Amino acid sequence: MTMEEKTLFTVAVFAENHVGLxxxxxxxxxxxxxxxxxxxxxxxxxxxxxxxxxxxxxDRPTMDKIVKQxxxxxxxxxxxxxxxxxxxxxxxxxxxxxxxxxxxxxxxxEIIRCHGARILEITRDNTIIEKTGHSDETEALFxxxxxxxxxxxxxxxxxxITKSPVEHVDRFLREQEDRRMRVNEI
Amino acid sequence: MEKKxxxxxxxxxxxxxEGVDRVFGYPGGAIIPVYDKLYDYTDSLTHVLVRHEQGAxxxxxxxxxxxxxxGVVIVTSGPAATNVMTGLSDAMMDSTPLVVITxxxxxxxxxxxxxxxxxxxxITQPITKWAxxxxxxxxxxxxxxxxxxxxxxxRPGPVxxxxxxNAQTDMVDDKPYHKCSYIRSYIPMPDIPEADLRRAADIINxxxxxxxxxxxxxxxxxxxxxxxxxxxxxxxxxxxxxLGLSTIPSAHRLNKGLxxxxxxxxxxxxxxxxxxIVAVGMRFDDRVTGDVRRYAPQARIVHIxxxxxxxxxxxxxxxxxxxxxxxALEGLLPMIxxxxxxxxxxxxxxxxxxxxxxxxxxxxxxxxxxxxxxxxGEVARKVSEAAGPDGVLVTDVGQNQLLSARYFNYCKPRSIxxxxxxxxxxxxxxxxxxxxxxxPERPVCIFCGDGGFQMTMQExxxxxxxxxxxKIIILNNDYLGNVRQWQAMFYDNRFSQxxxxxxxxxxxxxxxxxxxxxxxxxxxxxPAIRRMMDCTGPYLLNVRVDERDMVFPxxxxxxxxDYILLDExxxxxxxxNQ
Ligand SMILES: Cc1ncc(C[n+]2csc(CCOP(=O)(O)OP(=O)(O)O)c2C)c(N)n1
Ligand SMILES: [Mg+2]
Numbered sequence: 001m002t003m004e005e006k007t008l009f010t011v012a013v014f015a016e017n018h019v020g021l022x023x024x025x026x027x028x029x030x031x032x033x034x035x036x037x038x039x040x041x042x043x044x045x046x047x048x049x050x051x052x053x054x055x056x057x058x059d060r061p062t063m064d065k066i067v068k069q070x071x072x073x074x075x076x077x078x079x080x081x082x083x084x085x086x087x088x089x090x091x092x093x094x095x096x097x098x099x100x101x102x103x104x105x106x107x108x109x110e111i112i113r114c115h116g117a118r119i120l121e122i123t124r125d126n127t128i129i130e131k132t133g134h135s136d137e138t139e140a141l142f143x144x145x146x147x148x149x150x151x152x153x154x155x156x157x158x159x160x161i162t163k164s165p166v167e168h169v170d171r172f173l174r175e176q177e178d179r180r181m182r183v184n185e186i
Numbered sequence: 187m188e189k190k191x192x193x194x195x196x197x198x199x200x201x202x203x204e205g206v207d208r209v210f211g212y213p214g215g216a217i218i219p220v221y222d223k224l225y226d227y228t229d230s231l232t233h234v235l236v237r238h239e240q241g242a243x244x245x246x247x248x249x250x251x252x253x254x255x256x257g258v259v260i261v262t263s264g265p266a267a268t269n270v271m272t273g274l275s276d277a278m279m280d281s282t283p284l285v286v287i288t289x290x291x292x293x294x295x296x297x298x299x300x301x302x303x304x305x306x307x308x309i310t311q312p313i314t315k316w317a318x319x320x321x322x323x324x325x326x327x328x329x330x331x332x333x334x335x336x337x338x339x340x341r342p343g344p345v346x347x348x349x350x351x352n353a354q355t356d357m358v359d360d361k362p363y364h365k366c367s368y369i370r371s372y373i374p375m376p377d378i379p380e381a382d383l384r385r386a387a388d389i390i391n392x393x394x395x396x397x398x399x400x401x402x403x404x405x406x407x408x409x410x411x412x413x414x415x416x417x418x419x420x421x422x423x424x425x426x427x428x429l430g431l432s433t434i435p436s437a438h439r440l441n442k443g444l445x446x447x448x449x450x451x452x453x454x455x456x457x458x459x460x461x462x463i464v465a466v467g468m469r470f471d472d473r474v475t476g477d478v479r480r481y482a483p484q485a486r487i488v489h490i491x492x493x494x495x496x497x498x499x500x501x502x503x504x505x506x507x508x509x510x511x512x513x514a515l516e517g518l519l520p521m522i523x524x525x526x527x528x529x530x531x532x533x534x535x536x537x538x539x540x541x542x543x544x545x546x547x548x549x550x551x552x553x554x555x556x557x558x559x560x561x562x563g564e565v566a567r568k569v570s571e572a573a574g575p576d577g578v579l580v581t582d583v584g585q586n587q588l589l590s591a592r593y594f595n596y597c598k599p600r601s602i603x604x605x606x607x608x609x610x611x612x613x614x615x616x617x618x619x620x621x622x623x624x625x626p627e628r629p630v631c632i633f634c635g636d637g638g639f640q641m642t643m644q645e646x647x648x649x650x651x652x653x654x655x656x657k658i659i660i661l662n663n664d665y666l667g668n669v670r671q672w673q674a675m676f677y678d679n680r681f682s683q684x685x686x687x688x689x690x691x692x693x694x695x696x697x698x699x700x701x702x703x704x705x706x707x708x709x710x711x712x713p714a715i716r717r718m719m720d721c722t723g724p725y726l727l728n729v730r731v732d733e734r735d736m737v738f739p740x741x742x743x744x745x746x747x748d749y750i751l752l753d754e755x756x757x758x759x760x761x762x763n764q
Contacts, residue, residue, distance in 0.1 A: 015371065016370070016371050018318075019307070019319070020307055020308070020311060020317070023308060023311050024311055027311060027312045031312075061498075064498070065495070065498075065499055068494055068495035068497075068499075069495045071494070071495070072493065072494070072495045074315065074316045074336055074369065074371060074372050075316075075371055076371060077370070077371045173370070176370055176373070179368065179373070180368045180370075183367045183368045184367075184368075
């Protein structure tokens, strides 16, 4: 299958924060020879639950199977599959550019302003610029800054929040709590 | 104040509290503290010392599969842990409940390439249901409790507990043990929505040509009676997968045999003629489906499974029931309307008749000269008859497996133990040891090839040590027969690396104090079987079979499920049976 036929999917995994969680996720992708395009992990609004968000290119049937195989792991509470329309999402990019080159530029202020970027640090040698946005936006700034000789560039994994009115993980935890009570009664 | 015990003792007390009375294992440096404590608990916990860790895990698998209880393995770190990988993978594929305890180096040495350190959790995560490392003694009881809960609920599977040596020697409070029955991130027994049952029932009730496929899940959940009731009520023919064999008695009028590559004609042919297929506790393995695009395109498929990741993985279903097979079938039963399907059932009879004439008569040696060489199928049938209704068939892998599984008669559940998903040569002999230990009252017969037997024949030592009365039948063709069959059919008779020069198996058995005899001719078979069954201890028959024999019927890989070879040159077809 060519890249063109594939879609960028976002998978959000809610799991217990146990050692080896990342390995458990990555082996499911390894088996199908799928690469993660980006990944981020952090705590979430639910106590003791980690949220891992990763993106990858694939097709819907494959991704449906992958998500079910992820959910099947004992340490995973729930896993969800999204496309960009379902989400509000952001990535952070940092650029390190030689200060001397920037100072020669008359449009610097305009560039920073129109890209909604900001300067985090300036030293005699280097300037560090930060931009938050979607990949195409951070990519566009990269293209713009290229002529100043970018020394370092890095972009974070995607962080995403669903637009949906339903909080599925909260509901899952409530149902599980009922189950726990039932089990204890027996 | 509570008494203090070592982590090793806490482990053993936890196992006993879980109802474990037997473990399979092999000692070593990183697990010595546990073995030291075992010495104090020999009254309540029997340890079976195998000859190779692979033998320990396969024995635990046999034990678990014949009894439904969780098999327990204890081994040391490093090479011992890597020696159980094949069994873990096998148990994962075949949904077998195991708790495998591996020793590990001191927590302070982890990551330093210490002597016999292996990243056990890292390498077992892809082939286990759950894998966890314990670095502190006080964590042992709660981890053991979780491990047993996970291993033998939901879709069963193997769990690994990797215990650092310091956690075995450190002291902990001797607290009362609490079993685990709830894990926040895990739903072992999903509630089945009434609407899902209703939907499935409507499809089944509307069917003209329905077929049930009974898989391993039926056995695991104890759904055999519910399955049979449903089949009888709606007059539905039942086929089984390889691991579903013995979920319905061989002799039952609705049992239409085995599906898959070496299955029976009827269920394979009619897979592509049924209007509804109800698949229960099975996963549409490629050995079952053949080419998925040509698998039952005309049928509406109802899929019942406890593992939601099996739905639509290989074959799309129009209705799914996510839950325990027994609950699902018991829930469906009152919704199913009585029906007759005489014409549909007759179509299976047609297939059966042709299969008998063109395949089985040969395989069973009917009409063959009494001084001639034997066929694998007839050996299996004769042993099965001698073993009686309680007989348990354990198989290795290869032609011996396919033919013994086919021609053994099953009278009650949990009567076959075979490596289905992984197809592990060397599985059989140790699995039979475990099965016999779990079910000492049942005759346990292990069929293996000359190749597979030699992969784990060191376990004859275990049989000798414990006097385990397994009946070993080597179907000896001096070939890696299954590979030879493919070479004969698809590789122009180029028998590359399949002929085997074999040792004197009788001498080997006798060296272990096991009675043994050769069977060369047809007329020697029955008396030899009788001597084997009459013997109270273990027994080995080395049965000479013809290397040219092949397993038929056969649907070659990648073909449609109803492309069925009856022999090398004959494809089954029947214009009047469509
Ligand atoms: C561990 C392992 N190695 C290789 C294979 C591939 N394989 C499948 S069947 C077979 C031949 C088995 O020969 P034998 O045990 O003599 O049984 P036969 O088919 O002759 O009955 C081989 C090599 C396997 N299934 N497992
Ligand atoms: Mg052989």
